Amino acid sequence: MHTVVSRDGSGIGLRPVSDTGVPEGEPRVVETSALAQEVARDEAAHVRWTWDDTNGWYPEFLAEGVRVDRAHDLRLAHAVLRASTLSAHTALAEAGATAWDRLTPIPPPGGPTAAALVRPDRHPGAEALFDLGESGPAATVPAGSAADDPVDPLDPVTELAAQLLAIKDSTDPGRLRLLLAAESAGALAAAEMHHAGLPWRGDVHDEILTEALGPRPRPGARPAKLEALAQKIRAALDAPPTLNPDSHQDLLRAMEYAGVGSRSLRKWELEKLDHPVIAPLLEYKSLYRLYTANGWNWLDTWAPDGRFRMEYVVGGVVTGRWASTGGGALQLPHNVRRAVVSDPGWTFVVADAAQLEPRVLAALARDERMAAAGRTKDGASTDMYAGIVATGAVDSREHAKVGMLGAMYGGTTGVSAQVLPRLARAFPQAIELVERAARAGERGEVVTTRLGRSSPLPGESWAAVQGSAFDEDAGADAQSRARSQTRSWGRFTRNFVVQGTAAEWALCWIASIRRRLWALGEDASDGAPGLAPAPFDRRPHLVFFLHDEIVVHAPAALADVVAQEVRAAAEEAGRLLFGDFPVDFPLSVAVTESYADAKG
DNA sequence: ATTGAGAGCGCG
DNA sequence: AAAGCGCGCTCTCAAT
Structure with missing residues (x-):
């Protein structure tokens, strides 16, 4: 059963819809203040909360201290179903693009990104669709128009019915259902992580910066350590005080003049050179990076109140990985992770999947020998690359790693290319899978992940370049451009199946973790309540996710059981994707009060 | 003033 | 040839 959520006048409309897409009764209209008890009522019946965009609704729920268990994000689901080869022949996919194809993600509320958008343009196609004309502030569809307008192109009930039909008519409803459930659960988790925030000690961050750069400079000035290094650079190059080390052009000119x-x-490139300017220049670049990307400005903007509220973009990467916007949540440098410290009486459980992508490849290809190389033996966690060495296929861990990366990325040079034939002999099924994906891409075809996310087609310019190579008068350069483009797209599709399936594993992992954590209930010890907002103030909850790694913030008394659940969730994710195929997804798990101490 | 490119580096 | 996948951010400089 679904509960479809929509605006209804000043309130929120909640409408029951069956699993075949049939509305069962009229919407009941709820004021925000009554949300908690209304949601609790439907949660007891295990409904799937269905809305146009999770970020348009769930933050409001969370602000009321309300968590939901399951969701169906229509925008995300629409995108998957439109592109998937599993649903290619369904009405939803065969129809032309609709308003749902033009929706853009809503940023989480309250953050700098939301504030920067004066008026988020929710529906880029709305003006054309409604032909609003030139008068009037091109803004919004009037409230309640869905009721008056018989052809609301964004009616969630209509769209849900179309999606449920597409799933049913697809060639593999089970996989698509799992993918969409996981994608939507990811959207819930992302909103919850934004709501809770990653604990961030501003004072520790400031310490890190001051130690590295000197005290915070006045606006417009360079930090002391950077200024000192700038002087050294100028001296080493015999350059005037006007030389600006932030200007590549300036610097390159000066370096050429000095004969570097x-x-x-x-x-x-610089590291290979021997010149007095190299050392200070490298140090300058490193500190400059810290200062500009994760310096005091970042701290003020993104973690002003003891929490870093990261803004994830679920499904933001073609492969299904998450992207982020604004705070650079997916690029958090190791050297500032010391500022991530758990609340008093609380701790972090940090877990990451070891060699996720090669394991995913082994399972995808059902390559028993490769899976065996990564299998956990005697309860001890095995390094998959070491396992590959143990099969005799290659002679060092480094070769195993570089070779596998090359196979998954399409490396054609150096060690990775040298090792590839040996891997292909030892693990023909796995290597054949990525080779086939590459050839499909080179032919301009689509490839699809385990659960049914399909790659985009190459753009129109791709065909144009290919066509021009076949012209009568096609020059050698046109042909080589076409060839290089062909190979490039092959590398993309080669990687897509692995990266995309790994992203699906991670989504299932997260979905399972958040459900298990909630099931643990509140901290029963009389430990500190912590500083997390409701509904997580006494409960372990996810605070960070990074492709194959998660951080749970937990009352210290629950750390061990949380760690168990995180491991169990990884096993569950493996089963969901690959059934009983014997592949392991071992984790490294650390219980620590500082994120920086976890990395192993 | 704003916009887009290129360069470079951070993360997996 | 630091190759081979996927991203975001910040800077400078030239173009609009």
Whole structure:
């Protein structure tokens, strides 16, 4: 059973809809203040909360201290179903693009990103659709128009029915149902993580910055340590005080004049050079990066009150991985993770999946030998790369790692290319799977993940370049451009199946974790309530996610049981995706009060 | 003033 | 040839 959520006048309309998409009764209209008890009523019946965009509703629920267990995010589901090869022949996919295809993600509320958008343009196509004309502030559809307008293109009940039908008519309803449930659960988790925030000690962050850069400078000034390094750079280059080390052009000119012999400023290029400017320059670049990307400005903007409220974009990457916007949540540098400290009486459970992608590949290809190489033996967690060495396929862990990465990314040079034939001999099924994905991409075809997320088609310019290579007068460069583009798209599809399926594993993992954590209930010890907002103030909850890694903030008394649940969730995710195929997804798990201490 | 590119580095 | 996948952010500089 679904509860479809929509605006209804000044309140929220909640409408029951069956699992076949049939409305069962009229919407009941609820004021926000009554939300908690209304939600509790439906939660008892295990409904799936169905809405156009999780960020348009769930933050309001959470602000009332209300958590929901299951959801169906129509925007995210629509995108999957439109593209998936499993639902390609359904009415939803065969119809033209609709208003649902033009929806853009809603940023979480209250954050800098939301504030930066004066008026978020929810429906880019709305003006054309409603032909609002030139008068009037091109804004919004009047409230309640859904009722007056018989053809509301964004009616959630109509869309839900269409989606449920597409799932039923697809070639594998089970997989798509799982994918959409996981995707929506991810949306819930992302909203909850934004709501709770990652505990962030501003004072520790400031310490890190001051130690590295000197005290916070006045606006417009350079921090002391950076200024000192700038002087050293100028001295080493015999350059005037006007030389600005932040300007690549300036710097390259000065370096050429001084005969340093480098045309780029890339770290790995500079490291090969021998010149007095290199050392201070490398240090300058590193500190400059810290200062600009995660310095005091970042702290003021993103973690002003003891919590970093990251803004995830669920489904933001074509492969199904999450993206982030604004705070750079997915690029949190290791050197500032020391500022992530749990609340008094609380602790972190940090877990990451070891070698997730090669394990996913082994399972996807049902390559028993590769899976066996990664299997946990005698209860001890096995390093998959070491396991590959143990099969005799390659002679060092480094070769195993580089070779596997090359196989999954499409490496054609160096060690990875050298090792590939040996991997192909030892694990023909796994290697064949990525090779086939690459060839499909080179032909301009679509590839699909385990649960049914399909890759996009190459853009129109792709076909144009391919076509031009077949012209009578096609030059050698046109042909080589086409060839290079072909290979490039092959590398993309090669990686898509692995990265995308790994993202599905991670979604299932998160979905399972959040359900298990909630089931643990409130902290029964008389420990500190912590500073987390309701409904998580006495409960362990997810605070961070990074592709194959999670952080749970938990009352200290619950840390061990949380760790168990996180491990159990990983096993569950493996079963959900791959059934009884014997593949392990071992985790490294740490219980720690500082995120920086967890990395192993 | 705003916008877009290129460069570079952070994360997995 | 630091290759080979996926991203976001911040800076400078030139173009609008």
